[in-house]
Amino acid sequence: MADAPTMEKLVSLAKRRGFVFQSSEVYGGLGSVWDYGPLGVELKRNIKDRWWRSLVQARDDIEGLDAAILMHPRVWEASGHVSGFTDPMVDCRTCKSRFRADKLADARCPQKPSKVPGEHTACDLTEPRQFNLMFKTFMGPVEETAAVIYLRPETAQGTYVNYLNVLNSSRQKVPFGIAQIGKAFRNEITPGNFIFRTREFEQMEMQFFVRPGTDEEWFERWRAVRMAWHEGLGLTPSRLRWHQHGPDELAHYAKAAYDIEYEFPFGWQEIEGIHNRTDFDLRRHQEYSGKKMEYFEQATGERYLPYVVETAAGADRVTLTVMADAYREEMVEAETRVVMGFAPHLAPVKVAVLPLVNKDGMPELALELYHDLRAAMPAFHDASGAIGRRYRRQDEIGTPWCVTVDGDTAGQRSVTVRHRDSMAQDRIGLDQVKLWLQQRLVASG
Numbered sequence: 001m002a003d004a005p006t007m008e009k010l011v012s013l014a015k016r017r018g019f020v021f022q023s024s025e026v027y028g029g030l031g032s033v034w035d036y037g038p039l040g041v042e043l044k045r046n047i048k049d050r051w052w053r054s055l056v057q058a059r060d061d062i063e064g065l066d067a068a069i070l071m072h073p074r075v076w077e078a079s080g081h082v083s084g085f086t087d088p089m090v091d092c093r094t095c096k097s098r099f100r101a102d103k104l105a106d107a108r109c110p111q112k113p114s115k116v117p118g119e120h121t122a123c124d125l126t127e128p129r130q131f132n133l134m135f136k137t138f139m140g141p142v143e144e145t146a147a148v149i150y151l152r153p154e155t156a157q158g159t160y161v162n163y164l165n166v167l168n169s170s171r172q173k174v175p176f177g178i179a180q181i182g183k184a185f186r187n188e189i190t191p192g193n194f195i196f197r198t199r200e201f202e203q204m205e206m207q208f209f210v211r212p213g214t215d216e217e218w219f220e221r222w223r224a225v226r227m228a229w230h231e232g233l234g235l236t237p238s239r240l241r242w243h244q245h246g247p248d249e250l251a252h253y254a255k256a257a258y259d260i261e262y263e264f265p266f267g268w269q270e271i272e273g274i275h276n277r278t279d280f281d282l283r284r285h286q287e288y289s290g291k292k293m294e295y296f297e298q299a300t301g302e303r304y305l306p307y308v309v310e311t312a313a314g315a316d317r318v319t320l321t322v323m324a325d326a327y328r329e330e331m332v333e334a335e336t337r338v339v340m341g342f343a344p345h346l347a348p349v350k351v352a353v354l355p356l357v358n359k360d361g362m363p364e365l366a367l368e369l370y371h372d373l374r375a376a377m378p379a380f381h382d383a384s385g386a387i388g389r390r391y392r393r394q395d396e397i398g399t400p401w402c403v404t405v406d407g408d409t410a411g412q413r414s415v416t417v418r419h420r421d422s423m424a425q426d427r428i429g430l431d432q433v434k435l436w437l438q439q440r441l442v443a444s445g
């Protein structure tokens, strides 16, 4: 198992190699908002694609959906977010800083020496006030109260208000699910830890609609499916665990909830929540919209509001998990080798093609092979610098295989394939390279 990397090293590699950049960096950055660079966008897409394939494409009982970010403001009254999606905050009248009232002991006052807010004689804290985490904006040309709408803080509500549309337009029957990947926004007061907690993020949520009374059984089934999915990403099993929500932790809508947690360099933290949301959301939307949300079960002639088992993961959080888990440093010939040991199916670049030297027909052969490979998988061509340095560059971005075209390639019609993790090299036929890689990619999951 790799040593836990410090977050600074990971953030530095992410920037240097084009995984993640700070948003609006040239203007000094925007608090806890991040942009994905060329490699980061590929990595995150691989994670999202894998989630979508496993839930929507590889099953018959889940439909996909892409609901809009902007929704009718009544949605958020019905869901409880207008009244209840708040954190208690205290302000310091002296230094003008704002702190989470329930996390004061973990906070630090900006005055020197740094202490817990309230401990300096100059500190002057207000009483706790509720602060809503939803971002507000205005719809249409007039900035007035009646025009206030919100950026969604979760994708789930787009699913609830579309549940009948999906049911009536597909051939599904309860039990069935709806899956979505999309942006969500929360004006977090204590964001941080890089892309772990941000103000703009992407969720991968699935709501599974079941007959009341079968919800507990489905809840257990979904717990098992979701843990297996995370393990299938190649994450270190001992760094994954369950956290069951106690009665004081349960969200207002939940009958039961478990988090899948990962051991980050900054401690154990949630990466996905599995919730038994009962019929809370459908009942509330039925009440607030006046539209019946009941399901008619033909087999029994019964009408009921389905219960919902929800699996809610963050695409950015899973991306950070995969990066933190992949990062390792090794000593090789008295030098530090940094490796992102991504599972091949997640690696942003699958193969790099390198001519050993830039002469004797090697560059031409390498380019020809690269063009052939890139039609089949994300590939990279690098002809500059010493071969050892080129290998290290690929190790740092997690490329599982490097194919080197050398002096024997033209005559023997063969190349060397270097394995990222073992650094071992195999000699294989030039005409076999594509198939060899494809077989290993399929085998990697």
Ligand code: GAP
Residues within 6 Å of the ligand: 153, 154, 155, 156, 186, 188, 195, 196, 197, 198, 199, 200, 201, 202, 203, 205, 270, 271, 272, 273, 310, 312, 313, 314, 315, 316, 317, 318
């Ligand atoms: N619909 C239920 C729901 O939204 P949640 O536990 O608030 O539940 C689900 O969020 C997942 O979304 C979390 O497990 C996390 O992975 C991700 N997430 C939530 N807030 C986030 C934030 N501020 N930044 C990044 N990811 C976040």
